[in-house]
Amino acid sequence: MSKKLNEKLNEYLANQQVMYIKLHNLHWYITGRSFFTLHPKLEELYEQTAEIMDTVAERILALGGSPVASMKKALSLTSVKEYDDAPITSENVVKALISDVEYWIKDSKEIVKLAEENEDSVTADLFNGYLGEYQKLLWMLKAYIS
Numbered sequence: 001m002s003k004k005l006n007e008k009l010n011e012y013l014a015n016q017q018v019m020y021i022k023l024h025n026l027h028w029y030i031t032g033r034s035f036f037t038l039h040p041k042l043e044e045l046y047e048q049t050a051e052i053m054d055t056v057a058e059r060i061l062a063l064g065g066s067p068v069a070s071m072k073k074a075l076s077l078t079s080v081k082e083y084d085d086a087p088i089t090s091e092n093v094v095k096a097l098i099s100d101v102e103y104w105i106k107d108s109k110e111i112v113k114l115a116e117e118n119e120d121s122v123t124a125d126l127f128n129g130y131l132g133e134y135q136k137l138l139w140m141l142k143a144y145i146s
């Protein structure tokens with residue numbers, strides 16, 4: 001695996017690690033009329049995030065790399081914007097998610113491109129799969145607040 005792909009996969013992993021905590025934050029602190037819809041949706045998302053983290057970390061290992069495995073390191077690599085430990089409205093939760101999911105889409109596309117340059121079709125397939133899921137989620141989030 002190229003150094004660049006290793007770095008990009010680790011950045012992606014770090015973002016998912018921080019997202020895992022951020023999704024719990026939103027799950028716990030969400031308020032408003034959409035509580036009963038979004039509270040379980042956020043749980044579904046952090047459970048998916050846990051699976052993605054494990055899959056990506058093990059893919060990095062399979063390629064001979066070293067996955068980020070501490071919050072200290074993850075925080076040094078992440079670009080995820082975290083929130084305070086404070087109530088947040090349903091509308092702001094959805095807006096936050098839209099901006100995160102747009103970032104995941106951009107990042108997944110970059111990883112697919114890098115993986116293809118490395119002739120690594122397994123990593124490209126993995127991230128094309130995530131890309132499809134994220135695009136679907138983005139459509140649903142936008143429909144929800146429109």
Ligand SMILES: [Fe+2]
Pocket residue numbers: 027043
């Ligand atoms: Fe819960």
